[in-house]
Amino acid sequence: MKVLFQTICDQGAVRPNNEDAIKHGFCNDKNIAWMVIADGMGGHNAGEVASSLVVDEIELAINALETSDSTDWLCWMEIEINRANNKIFNQAKNNPQQTGMGTTAVIAIVDRGTCYIGWVGDSRAYCYHSGDENALAQLTQDHTMIQALLDKGAITKKEALRSNNKNMLSRAVGIKKGVEVETLSLPVVTHDIILLSTDGLHDSLEHLSLEKSIGLIGRGEQVAQNLVDEAVYNGSKDNITFGSIFIESFA
Numbered sequence: 001m002k003v004l005f006q007t008i009c010d011q012g013a014v015r016p017n018n019e020d021a022i023k024h025g026f027c028n029d030k031n032i033a034w035m036v037i038a039d040g041m042g043g044h045n046a047g048e049v050a051s052s053l054v055v056d057e058i059e060l061a062i063n064a065l066e067t068s069d070s071t072d073w074l075c076w077m078e079i080e081i082n083r084a085n086n087k088i089f090n091q092a093k094n095n096p097q098q099t100g101m102g103t104t105a106v107i108a109i110v111d112r113g114t115c116y117i118g119w120v121g122d123s124r125a126y127c128y129h130s131g132d133e134n135a136l137a138q139l140t141q142d143h144t145m146i147q148a149l150l151d152k153g154a155i156t157k158k159e160a161l162r163s164n165n166k167n168m169l170s171r172a173v174g175i176k177k178g179v180e181v182e183t184l185s186l187p188v189v190t191h192d193i194i195l196l197s198t199d200g201l202h203d204s205l206e207h208l209s210l211e212k213s214i215g216l217i218g219r220g221e222q223v224a225q226n227l228v229d230e231a232v233y234n235g236s237k238d239n240i241t242f243g244s245i246f247i248e249s250f251a
Contacts, residue, residue, distance in 0.1 A: 001026075001250050003033040003110065006217060007243040008224035012200055013232045019047035019103075020198050020241040023055040030068040033110040034058075035243050039123050039198040041102040041172060050088050050103035050174050057084035058107060073109050074183040077118030081105055081173060081181045085120075088174030102172040106140060108194050110245060115194055118183045119143075120173050123241075124202055127186065128193035128214045136195075136211035139184060143171035167199055193217055194245040200238030204231040217246050 003026060011018040019040030026033050036058040040047025061080045065071065084105070092098045104121025117125045122142040128135050141147060145168045149155045173179055188194070193214055202210065209230065213223045228240045 001031050001033065001110070001112075002248040004217075004246040004248055005035070005244065006222060006224045006246075007035075008228055009241045010228045010239065012236055012238055012240045014237040015239050017048060018239045019051055020200070020239040021048070021051035021055045022196075022241050022243050023059050024243060024245070025059070025062070027062065027068075030065060031112075032068050033245050033247075034062055034108065035194070035196055035245055036105065036107045037123050037196045037198060037241055037243055038173070039104040039121065039200075039239070039241070041169070041175075046092075046098040046101040047103065049091075049098060050101040053088050053091070054081070054084040054103055054105045054173055057087060068111055071111075073111060073116035074118065074185060077107055077109075077116065077183055078181040081107070081118060081120060082179060085173045085179045086177060089177050092174065100175070102175040104169070104198070105173050106196050108196055108245060110188060110194065110247065113187055113189070113250065114185055115188045115192075116183070116185045118181050120171050120179055120181055121169050122167060123196065123198050126195040126197075126210075126214070127188070128195060128211070128217075129189075130191055130215065130218055134211075136207065136214055139186065140182070143182070144168060145170050167203070188247060190247055190249055191218055192247050194247075196243045198239065198241040200236050200240040201227060201231050201242050203238075204234040204236035204240075214244065217244055
């Protein structure tokens with residue numbers, strides 16, 4: 001398999017520090033591509049510590065695997081995110097300066113013709129498939145209070161977009177012992193693009209604008225910095241992180 005990565009992790013124009021984190025890689029011995037993004041909880045102590053911990057733990061777990069042949073990736077994601085969750089929770093419990101820290105997490109692993117996604121919080125995964133009329137599809141559903149109200153029909157989409165609390169999480173990594181991880185898998189083909197992002201990016205871009213930019217990746221263009229610039233221009237007040245996996249071939 002041959003893949004091309006694009007990533008950026010930017011402080012943005014407003015935050016005094018960067019609480020986002022991203023890691024990715026290609027394992028030649030396992031023939032898998034992977035990426036993980038985390039967004040430390042804004043307004044909490046040591047959000048940047050929590051996000052760094054979760055991406056570091058996933059990287060260590062990936063590298064520790066001897067083979068991917070018998071790996072149940074969806075189960076693996078649940079186990080490893082919970083392992084990171086408990087490490088963050090215990091560290092915060094033993095360090096008063098880090099009390100209350102937490103983070104979102106979203107992982108993508110491409111293994112042969114399947115992409116596996118696991119997530120907690122409102123960092124997102126998308127898939128761009130150039131053969132579709134609506135090429136960019138959001139794969140994940142945000143774990144936020146607003147999304148829960150939408151699911152119940154208590155508010156409309158227009159009300160959700162106007163809400164000042166749309167990023168209040170209903171689920172996060174590290175804030176309590178044990179966390180419910182949501183997972184999914186989907187088939188992928190040559191020239192598909194998997195996109196991961198934090199809310200500083202996707203909350204500040206129209207879906208069609210994001211779709212148009214991601215389509216340029218398949219033409220060999222670098223889009224990461226342009227996406228950050230557009231998000232900042234549109235008024236993003238958060239850190240901005242973007243990562244993509246372009247599946248060039250499965251040979």
